[in-house]
Amino acid sequence: MNYQWNWGLLLKEPYAGWLLTGLGWTVALSITGWLIALPLGIAIGIARTSSSRWILRLSGFYVSMFRNIPLLLQMFVWFFVVPELLPARLGLWFKRDLPNPEFWTGVLVLAFYTSGRLAELFRAGLQAVPRGQRMAADATGMNRAQALRYIVMPQALRIILPPLTSEFLSIVKNSSLALTIGVLELTAQSRQIENFTFHGFEAFGAATAFYVLVALVLNLVMVRLQRTLALPVAV
Amino acid sequence: MFVGKISLVGVVVAVLLPVLARGQEADTALTRIRQNKAVTIGFRESAAPFAYLNESKQASGYSIDICNRIAEEIGRKLNIPHIETRYVPVTPQTRIPLIANGTVDIECGTTVNSLARQEQVDFSYAVALAGGRLLVKKTSGIQDLSDLNGKIVALAAGTTAERYVRTALDRSKINVRVLQVRDNAEGLLAVNSQRVDAFINDAVLLGGVLRTAQNKDDFAIVGHPLSFEQVAFMVGKNNSGLLTIINGTIARLLASGELHRLYDQWITPYGVPIEGEVDTLFKIEAIAE
Numbered sequence: 001m002n003y004q005w006n007w008g009l010l011l012k013e014p015y016a017g018w019l020l021t022g023l024g025w026t027v028a029l030s031i032t033g034w035l036i037a038l039p040l041g042i043a044i045g046i047a048r049t050s051s052s053r054w055i056l057r058l059s060g061f062y063v064s065m066f067r068n069i070p071l072l073l074q075m076f077v078w079f080f081v082v083p084e085l086l087p088a089r090l091g092l093w094f095k096r097d098l099p100n101p102e103f104w105t106g107v108l109v110l111a112f113y114t115s116g117r118l119a120e121l122f123r124a125g126l127q128a129v130p131r132g133q134r135m136a137a138d139a140t141g142m143n144r145a146q147a148l149r150y151i152v153m154p155q156a157l158r159i160i161l162p163p164l165t166s167e168f169l170s171i172v173k174n175s176s177l178a179l180t181i182g183v184l185e186l187t188a189q190s191r192q193i194e195n196f197t198f199h200g201f202e203a204f205g206a207a208t209a210f211y212v213l214v215a216l217v218l219n220l221v222m223v224r225l226q227r228t229l230a231l232p233v234a235v
Numbered sequence: 236m237f238v239g240k241i242s243l244v245g246v247v248v249a250v251l252l253p254v255l256a257r258g259q260e261a262d263t264a265l266t267r268i269r270q271n272k273a274v275t276i277g278f279r280e281s282a283a284p285f286a287y288l289n290e291s292k293q294a295s296g297y298s299i300d301i302c303n304r305i306a307e308e309i310g311r312k313l314n315i316p317h318i319e320t321r322y323v324p325v326t327p328q329t330r331i332p333l334i335a336n337g338t339v340d341i342e343c344g345t346t347v348n349s350l351a352r353q354e355q356v357d358f359s360y361a362v363a364l365a366g367g368r369l370l371v372k373k374t375s376g377i378q379d380l381s382d383l384n385g386k387i388v389a390l391a392a393g394t395t396a397e398r399y400v401r402t403a404l405d406r407s408k409i410n411v412r413v414l415q416v417r418d419n420a421e422g423l424l425a426v427n428s429q430r431v432d433a434f435i436n437d438a439v440l441l442g443g444v445l446r447t448a449q450n451k452d453d454f455a456i457v458g459h460p461l462s463f464e465q466v467a468f469m470v471g472k473n474n475s476g477l478l479t480i481i482n483g484t485i486a487r488l489l490a491s492g493e494l495h496r497l498y499d500q501w502i503t504p505y506g507v508p509i510e511g512e513v514d515t516l517f518k519i520e521a522i523a524e
Contacts, residue, residue: 001335001336001337002263002334002335002336002337002471002472002473003331003335003355004354004355004472006354080424080428083428083430084428092429095428095429095430096387096429096430102414180417182414182415182416184415188392188415191328191392191393192392192397194328194331195327195392195393195394195395196349196351196352196395196398197351197352197354197355198331198351198352198354198355198356199354199355200328200331200332201332
């Protein structure tokens with residue numbers, strides 16, 4: 001292969017700085033998105049186990065909307081189409097005056113998409129808790145909210161912790177799609193380096209290493225969390 | 236476990252690298268062309284008027300016309316009658332890998348020559364000059380870079396605009412917010428939807444994308460050229476034999492006036508005629524036999 005390798009380039013300015021700011025944006029996108037997706041996902045997940053038919057339908061619609069439409073398409077719709085549908089002044093605010101419009105649009109899209117997936121996860125977790133637990137809570141005089149808060153949810157959370165980890169890893173990887181709406185995250189920055197220096201293999205190699213690093217750290221944190229939360233008696 | 240995984244990845248990389256980075260032979264492209272009796276040209280599908288797919292889905296444009304003549308010349312030099320010309324579409328992301336692995340012999344698009352890039356590939360003589368200008372809405376009243384303070388500008392990914400725009404902005408102490416768009420069409424959309432106030436790219440490419448706009452009278456291309464860059468063809472490193480043929484063809488086309496004709500046919504209608512610096516460039520490159 002006719003390629004001139006130069007790994008040292010990655011340590012030089014401005015390229016090292018580009019990679020690090022890219023990593024920063026990737027982490028910011030993922031964590032902000034996650035912080036919004038988690039409560040949303042829990043709420044919708046609980047709604048998915050509701051006994052009211054209307055709440056069931058609405059939450060089901062939410063899940064199928066955000067979970068089934070490709071993330072890339074959602075990015076485009078929220079970035080290009082939605083601001084045009086809003087009243088002109090609000091649309092302009094979204095496009096121009098909002099600080100970092102690309103970033104916040106990206107965060108929003110990631111959060112909605114992930115919350116759809118999390119909702120199904122929480123629904124499955126809640127339903128996986130044996131029915132006897134709920135009945136026992138009833139018998140001790142707890143109302144439904146208390147049963148959920150003190151009996152069912154703590155057990156459900158522990159059940160879904162492993163798949164929750166992989167959802168967390170997914171949002172990090174999905175955040176790279178924000179480059180299509182102009183967020184200069186890790187993948188976009190390595191593209192930029194490739195474009196300026198034509199050393200794309202090194203740039204993408206570095207991005208790969210950073211993604212692996214983030215994934216390993218997240219994995220480590222989640223395993224620790226799992227150990228800390230483990231109950232003396234398996235559920 | 237953590238350290239274990241990291242070191243495992245390190246070992247894999249360390250084993251693979253020397254395999255990838257083997258020594259290089261000279262003029263691999265010419266050897267390949269001789270074997271296949273074909274020249275493979277990498278072209279851009281949507282970089283009109285330099286290289287694009289026309290209505291009948293054929294590669295066409297200014298760069299393509301020149302490269303076809305280069306391919307004929309290669310056939311003559313290597314004594315291959317009826318040399319075949321193959322076209323492979325490339326994007327800013329794929330052009331380097333495709334040259335590195337030998338899929339593409341010559342890249343004929345709108346690639347800009349730079350010293351950093353020359354560490355990876357070699358460039359031919361320039362066939363055009365790229366000058367960054369501003370695509371704006373007429374109603375915005377923006378005339379030049381100095382009107383952009385506090386505004387938002389779009390720059391296309393895969394261009395070198397970021398560098399010269401930043402330099403120009405720093406020099407004149409102008410503060411703008413930059414939005415990166417994927418291509419020229421999206422840059423036009425960003426201006427049209429008032430997401431940005433100006434889209435900065437090479438004037439010829441701006442003219443090219445403006446032709447596709449439905450409301451082209453609403454836009455204007457304004458400002459002094461922000462950059463002075465050479466558009467050239469690209470070959471892999473260590474291909475001096477091929478490069479000699481390419482540059483020789485360009486020089487002869489210039490000496491005979493053929494290149495001027497092609498330029499007038501393709502580029503001049505986009506508002507960058509053969510005058511001033513382009514004229515000087517063409518005179519300098521028309522090297523005698």
